[in-house]
Amino acid sequence: MTSISDAAKKFKLQRVSKDDEELLLIPNSPFYVVVKKGPxxxxxxxxxxxxxxxxxxxxxxxxxxxxxxxxxxxxLLDEALKIAYDVIKSLEREGKEVKSELTSSIMDIKDEMIDRLEYLEEVS
Structure with a gap:
């Protein structure tokens, strides 16, 4: 088994393969972990x-x-982060070179999330 499938099993995630990416969908959460494969x-x-x-x-x-x-x-974002860190550690244990893009993706998500919530609150 690979570290990605191990994480999917451990956290009961749905795996979706898309080109060179693996999406790990978290139940009852809008967030998911993206693993882009390559060197x-x-x-x-x-x-x-x-x-x-x-x-x-x-x-x-x-x-x-x-x-x-x-x-x-x-x-929910914290839960996604915990899973992402687990995936990173597992990949590194397999000897894979890994680049974390967690900080930048979370900052982008939080900025967009605040904008969308302000809009939703205004129209409600």
């Missing part, structure tokens, strides 16, 4: 924006505010 494996966090907005809209409809939604999304 250097690249690992980052991805997001299903439609799913994120759906979860956020449900929370707002139930009376939660933007801060509550951000807290929940941060928890």
């Amino acid at each position: 250097v494996f690249r690992v980052r966090i991805g997001v299903d924006w439609d799913k994120m907005e759906e979860i956020a809209q449900e929370m707002i409809d139930e009376g939660e505010d933007k801060e509550d939604v951000l807290d929940v999304m941060d928890d």
Whole structure:
């Protein structure tokens, strides 16, 4: 088994292969881990924006505010990070060269998430 399939099994993730990428979908979360294969494996966090907005809209409809939604999304993002770090460690143990793109992907996600939540809150 590879470290990617080990992580999928360990965390009960759905694997989706797309060209030279493996997506590890996290149940009940808009976030997923992306592993781009090549001479250097690249690992980052991805997001299903439609799913994120759906979860956020449900929370707002139930009376939660933007801060509550951000807290929940941060928890879900932390879970995705934990899985991504596990994948990175496993790949490195297999002797693969790995480049983490976690910091930049998380910063991009957080910026976009705040913008989208502000918009959702305004239109609700």
